[in-house]
Amino acid sequence: MLSLSAIEAARPRLSEVVRCTPMEYSHTFSARTGAEVSLKLENFQRTGSFKIRGALNRIMTLSAAEQAAGVVTASAGNHAQGVALAATRAGVDATIVMPEHAPISKVKATRSYGGRVVLHGVDYEEAQTRAHEIERDEDRTYVHAFDDEAVMAGQGTIGLEILEQCPAVDTVVVPIGGGGLIAGIATAIKATRPDVRVIGVQAEGAASVIDSLEQGTVQSRDSVKTVADGIATRSVGERPFAVIQQRVDEVVTVSDEEIALALTLLLERSKTLVEGAGAVALAAVLEDGFAYDEGEVIVPALCGGNIDMNVLTTVILRGMVQLGRYLKIRTVLPDHPGALEGLIEIIAEKQANIYEIHHERTSRKIGMSDTSVEIDLETHGRDHAEELLATLREAGYAVDVLE
Ligand SMILES: Cc1ncc(COP(=O)(O)O)c(C=O)c1O
Numbered sequence: 001m002l003s004l005s006a007i008e009a010a011r012p013r014l015s016e017v018v019r020c021t022p023m024e025y026s027h028t029f030s031a032r033t034g035a036e037v038s039l040k041l042e043n044f045q046r047t048g049s050f051k052i053r054g055a056l057n058r059i060m061t062l063s064a065a066e067q068a069a070g071v072v073t074a075s076a077g078n079h080a081q082g083v084a085l086a087a088t089r090a091g092v093d094a095t096i097v098m099p100e101h102a103p104i105s106k107v108k109a110t111r112s113y114g115g116r117v118v119l120h121g122v123d124y125e126e127a128q129t130r131a132h133e134i135e136r137d138e139d140r141t142y143v144h145a146f147d148d149e150a151v152m153a154g155q156g157t158i159g160l161e162i163l164e165q166c167p168a169v170d171t172v173v174v175p176i177g178g179g180g181l182i183a184g185i186a187t188a189i190k191a192t193r194p195d196v197r198v199i200g201v202q203a204e205g206a207a208s209v210i211d212s213l214e215q216g217t218v219q220s221r222d223s224v225k226t227v228a229d230g231i232a233t234r235s236v237g238e239r240p241f242a243v244i245q246q247r248v249d250e251v252v253t254v255s256d257e258e259i260a261l262a263l264t265l266l267l268e269r270s271k272t273l274v275e276g277a278g279a280v281a282l283a284a285v286l287e288d289g290f291a292y293d294e295g296e297v298i299v300p301a302l303c304g305g306n307i308d309m310n311v312l313t314t315v316i317l318r319g320m321v322q323l324g325r326y327l328k329i330r331t332v333l334p335d336h337p338g339a340l341e342g343l344i345e346i347i348a349e350k351q352a353n354i355y356e357i358h359h360e361r362t363s364r365k366i367g368m369s370d371t372s373v374e375i376d377l378e379t380h381g382r383d384h385a386e387e388l389l390a391t392l393r394e395a396g397y398a399v400d401v402l403e
């Protein structure tokens with residue numbers, strides 16, 4: 001099983017390429033939770049996520065002959081970029097198989113780090129099959145994203161940094177996809193500070209570790225669905241799972257809405273951009289996903305910042321809805337001059353700002369002499385939104401809130 005010495009040995013191998021990422025105390029999240037929250041900002045790692053740590057350690061520990069033959073992997077996301085840059089910096093040739101529909105931005109980024117990208121298959125599974133063919137045909141080494149001791153050891157260097165940067169830490173919170181990251185961090189931490197809790201977080205729609213811990217063996221989900229694409233993994237790896245069973249104190253889940261809220265708050269309050277998987281650890285703290293004491297020193301690991309800009313727009317909107325700062329309502333008005341004015345007057349009196357308004361007369365769902373009105377509003381928070389809705393309803397408007 002993965003050892004502390006493997007992680008300590010990885011550290012000097014990575015030092016020339018990998019950044020020791022910042023640890024920032026957060027006044028906002030400490031005040032919000034009553035804990036002492038410091039953020040491990042691994043989203044500022046090179047390539048935008050921690051993945052370069054494990055990939056580089058794996059590539060640097062290959063024999064000279066293996067390095068000369070090159071490496072291959074399959075990935076639709078952060079691992080692709082991590083392997084590409086790690087290989088380039090180690091002077092090793094890398095082929096990365098990405099699904100045909102991988103976001104253009106990720107394909108471009110992987111190429112820009114020096115990887116040779118092969119687009120193949122409709123999903124990750126098909127890309128992986130092709131990568132294994134290339135492994136056999138070209139005698140390359142397959143760099144697994146998580147189920148590999150050297151990869152886990154590389155990711156574990158984050159654990160060493162956390163202990164040095166925040167010696168008073170009580171609890172470290174880590175996202176789980178395939179489990180390589182948490183296996184490394186938990187090993188680094190428990191070997192020297194068994195008193196420090198390690199909490200794992202999965203997305204509700206991809207919670208195979210919860211199933212696996214219940215059954216005592218690795219369980220796989222038929223499908224996964226979450227905004228946190230970095231951890232949308234069908235099953236945890238065998239090696240990481242063995243470590244999780246022994247060294248992780250608790251595994252909890254968060255919903256996509258909770259992830260969106262944490263991501264939006266990080267942007268607004270900490271000026272920090274993370275991807276969905278990078279927000280899950282903080283989401284678990286904000287939502288009391290696990291029990292903690294007043295004043296407990298908690299370090300959520302924000303492990304990546306590679307988010308698609310279109311996804312970001314949607315996530316921010318969902319986060320604003322959660323915060324009660326964006327309200328979408330619908331009501332039906334009689335279709336005569338002045339009917340809309342009455343409604344708008346109340347909205348203006350209540351100091352809500354109209355972003356968008358849509359008037360619809362042709363829907364078969366409403367009477368011929370009615371008009372359906374949808375309004376997107378900026379409100380000041382949940383209380384203000386509730387107050388506005390109550391006032392509109394008291395004034396006789398049957399208002400529905402659209403999710
Ligand atoms: C940003 C981010 N966070 C967390 C994870 C989870 O890492 P692991 O698969 O090692 O559990 C990933 C995996 O790709 C990721 O990209």
